[in-house]
Amino acid sequence: MQTRRAGKMTYNSKILKAFESVIKHLETSxxxxxxxxxxxxxxxxxxxAAELEYTLFLFFLAVGDEHKMSLAKLNPDPKSLQMxxxxxxxxxxxxxxxxxxxVGDIINAYKSVYLARHYVFRVQESLTKNKHKVGGRKK
Structure with missing residues (x-):
């Protein structure tokens, strides 16, 4: 699958840079x-989370709606996982x-990013709940 160009930098190289940024932030976490x-x-x-959103946006710009195939089936239950x-x-x-x-498997790469974002949302929800619990106790 060929992707379109975005100025001097192709979407492919922008997506790869976004992956590097996500990984850097995950390693920090x-x-x-x-x-x-x-x-x-x-x-x-x-x-x-912000970099994952940006990565998904770049996928959309690069390949359009082709990546939305069978995403409805991608619904993991990360609630049972610890942070x-x-x-x-x-x-x-x-x-x-x-x-x-x-290796050029754009659709499955997109699916993995989509799932990763889903898990990050759960972590963010947990962080928000924990913050409110701690904040509530201080009052």
């Missing part, structure tokens, strides 16, 4: 979690997506 640095973990998760397991699953999915993209 994982390291922060290991060191019990909740603020750095939260910041890393939010940045990774550390969920963030590791996101990293695994992004690594998989990057590898699939590099």
């Amino acid at each position: 994982i390291s922060a979690l290991k060191h019990n640095d909740k603020d750095a973990f939260s910041n890393g998760v939010w940045h990774a 550390d397991q969920a963030i590791l699953k996101v990293k695994e999915l992004v690594d998989k997506a990057q590898n699939l993209f590099r």
Whole structure:
């Protein structure tokens, strides 16, 4: 599948750069979690989520609606995962997506990014709930 060009940089190279950025933020989050640095973990998760959204946007620009095939079936249940397991699953999915993209499997790469975003949303929900619980106790 060929992608369109965006100025001097192709969508392919923009997507690969976005993958690198997501991975960097995920690695920061994982390291922060290991060191019990909740603020750095939260910041890393939010940045990774933003980069995942950007990556999905680039996929759309590059290939249009072709990537939406069978996304309705992609509905994991990450609620049962602990936060550390969920963030590791996101990293695994992004690594998989990057590898699939590099070999030209755009559709499955998109699906992996889509699933990763779903897991990140769950982590963000959990962070928000924990923040409200802590905030509620201080009052």
